[in-house]
Amino acid sequence: MVRKAIIPVAGLGTRFLPVTKSIPKNMIPVLDHPALHYAVAEAAEAGIRDIMFVVSKNQETVERYFQNNAELEDALDSRGNTSRADEMRAIARMVNVSTVLQEQQLGLGHAVLMAREIIGDEPFAVFLPDDIIWGAMPTIGSMIEQYREHGSNVIAVKDVPDSAVPFLGIVDGRPVSDSEYVLSGMVEKPSLENAPSNLAIIGRYVLSPEIFDILERVEPGAVGEIQLTDAIKVMMENPGVRAYRFPGRHFDVGTPAGLLKASIHAALQRDEMKDDIVEWMKLAIAEHGR
Ligand code: G1P
Numbered sequence: 558m559v560r561k562a563i564i565p566v567a568g569l570g571t572r573f574l575p576v577t578k579s580i581p582k583n584m585i586p587v588l589d590h591p592a593l594h595y596a597v598a599e600a601a602e603a604g605i606r607d608i609m610f611v612v613s614k615n616q617e618t619v620e621r622y623f624q625n626n627a628e629l630e631d632a633l634d635s636r637g638n639t640s641r642a643d644e645m646r647a648i649a650r651m652v653n654v655s656t657v658l659q660e661q662q663l664g665l666g667h668a669v670l671m672a673r674e675i676i677g678d679e680p681f682a683v684f685l686p687d688d689i690i691w692g693a694m695p696t697i698g699s700m701i702e703q704y705r706e707h708g709s710n711v712i713a714v715k716d717v718p719d720s721a722v723p724f725l726g727i728v729d730g731r732p733v734s735d736s737e738y739v740l741s742g743m744v745e746k747p748s749l750e751n752a753p754s755n756l757a758i759i760g761r762y763v764l765s766p767e768i769f770d771i772l773e774r775v776e777p778g779a780v781g782e783i784q785l786t787d788a789i790k791v792m793m794e795n796p797g798v799r800a801y802r803f804p805g806r807h808f809d810v811g812t813p814a815g816l817l818k819a820s821i822h823a824a825l826q827r828d829e830m831k832d833d834i835v836e837w838m839k840l841a842i843a844e845h846g847r
Pocket of ligand 1 (some may be wrong): 665685687688724725726727745757758759760784785786
């Protein structure tokens with residue numbers, strides 16, 4: 558059973574300056590929830606109970622968002638807005654959260670290693686909250702099932718265009734079903750010539766705790782950082798690594814344009830907003846479209 562997840566949120570969020578001068582990047586909203594909410598909700602839906610955020614300084618708002626705010630809840634109750642108050646309480650009930658400080662941002666692999674003590678000797682999930690996935694089922698839940706069935710590490714992947722390849726982790730593998738691969742290679746941020754495929758790692762992982770010993774030893778790789786991809790690669794022979802090409806809709810909210818697209822997608826799922834947004838989009842296309 559996978560009960561714990563690591564969510565790295567440290568980092569300057571330079572693509573979102575000036576907002577990130579005072580607000581952690583993952584607290585910027587996608588429609589009306591912080592981007593981070595979506596990863597945590599996915600985790601909770603898949604039965605994960607404990608979330609460890611790897612934070613940098615001045616990110617207290619991250620933990621606070623997932624805790625009770627009794628004053629706010631009481632104020633909403635006393636104004637008769639009990640459904641809103643209940644909604645706020647439900648956020649605090651989703652998961653237990655804790656934080657660990659990553660003083661220096663030495664890479665994703667390093668961030669994961671920071672949570673070693675709290676994870677202990679059990680399999681765990683990693684979520685990169687810049688990747689939001691909407692689907693009928695929580696993607697991580699399907700990956701946990703596969704981990705249970707095969708005992709291999711599992712990473713989420715999707716097909717990406719050539720232009721995206723040099724910015725992502727790219728895998729090489731043999732399909733074993735419509736959506737699953739057994740991996741034989743993976744490379745972080747390859748040049749297009751060196752990329753084994755167009756199948757890219759998206760920020761969902763189910764990992765065995767052996768990874769921590771490997772992360773202690775792994776040398777800095779692509780862009781001079783300690784890469785999670787390099788550590789996972791070491792486990793390819795034993796106990797193995799599988800990739801899951803998930804069926805959901807994925808958005809990279811790590812860029813302003815991606816964040817906006819995700820917000821629009823979220824708005825189009827809401828009955829009370831959908832018509833208004835579609836009407837406005839038609840006008841915008843008439844004005845700017847080709
Ligand atoms: C990280 C991973 C990379 C993966 C990507 C997905 O890269 O290292 O393998 O493809 O997330 O979002 P980053 O975006 O941190 O550079």
